[in-house]
Amino acid sequence: MKVTDHIEQAKGKTLFSFELIPPQKGRSIKELYDNIDPLMEFKPPFIDVTTSREEYIYIDRDGLLDKKLTRMRPGTVGICASIKHKYEVDTIPHVLCGGFTKEETEYLLVDCHYLGIQNVMALRGDAMKEEKYFTPTKGGHAYANELVQQITNMNKGQFLHEVIETDNKSDFCIGVAGYPEKHMEAPSMDSDIRRLKEKVAAGADYVVTQMFFDNKKYFDFVTRAKKAGITVPIIPGIKPIAIKRHLQLLPQVFKLDIPDELVKAVESCKNNKEVRQVGIEFAIQQSKELMEFGAPVLHYYSMGKSDNIKKIAAAIF
Ligand code: FAD
Secondary structure: OOOHHHHHOOOOOOEEEEEEEOOOOOOHHHHHHHHHHHHHHOOOOOOEOOOOOOOOEEEEEEEEEEEEEOOOOOOOOHHHHHHHHOOOOOEEEEEEOOOOOOHHHHHHHHHHOOOOOOOOEEEEEOOOOOOOOOOOOOOOOHHHHHHHHHHHHHOOOOOOEEOOOOOOOOOOOEEEEEEOOOOOEEEEEEEEHHHHHHHHHHHOOOOEEOOOOOOHHHHHHHHHHHOOOOOOOOEEEEEEOOOOOOOHHHHHHOOOOOHHHHHHHHHHOOOOHHHEEEEHHHHHHHHHHHHHHHOOOOEOOOOOOHHHHHHHHHHHH
């Protein structure tokens, strides 16, 4: 079922969902199941699975370094199919511009359609580790709105190089990213909202936000988006702080603010076990407020470990 149908069916009740990262190449999918199992009692209508950018590795061949391109966490679509069938839950693969030609994207979408996957999250993708800025892949898209347009076209039977008259068209529900604290490359919040509107105009059906710790930023973002004519659901993304180092890492990577109250609470912790507890308590408060505001779904970034998400969900749902 589509994310938008889940939201409509819930009739104003806030839903629970979460995001998973594929295991590293060579590891077992069982690790993922072990993290999903404890969360299924909260009945997530859908689960997201991220896609990671490819990266360069250097292989020592008799003293000469051979530079090879590899993907350390492949398998997004396979994992989505596997979780979908094991748990009978909708799964959402993240589809990236970066690292994929338009043709490869088309084939990936065809696979998703065959597998009965009805939702996809369309993203530009991050810059590769070695790059400072995102560089479009040769033959790929430069911005997420172009990717959204490709998916929308495919939903109409318009493939990249042919139009196919068929009664078996895909009908993907398309999610896109939104940034309550502005995307780091956007020159202003208003321009970022205009770009978001372009994604919706291209066919995006809902928005999931980057993590934030100050709910006011989300409330303002929703107000601005509505004022700009964006009427699709805007789902808040929530990340419980789990280690002390997050205080530096998260602002560095995502260019976001952490409220001083939370900073002080984390700084006063003696170890990461205490930090994890602070993160859980903060996320519970944040979730309660977002629920009162009427957020359609609370979407948690699990980063591969679900014990903290379970405690938050148990307090909220
Ligand atoms: P875009 O919407 O293309 O925007 C990127 C920047 O370009 C913005 O600053 C925007 O204002 C600007 N812009 C947009 N269109 C134009 C245009 N036509 N001309 C000029 N400027 C323009 N990354 C991953 O690698 N894998 C994942 O699985 C993943 N999942 C994510 C899930 C969520 C919910 C979120 C919020 C982010 C996720 N990301 C993921 C990170 C995301 O890929 C990065 O934030 C990326 O830098 C931007 O992606 P986007 O889709 O928002 O890009």
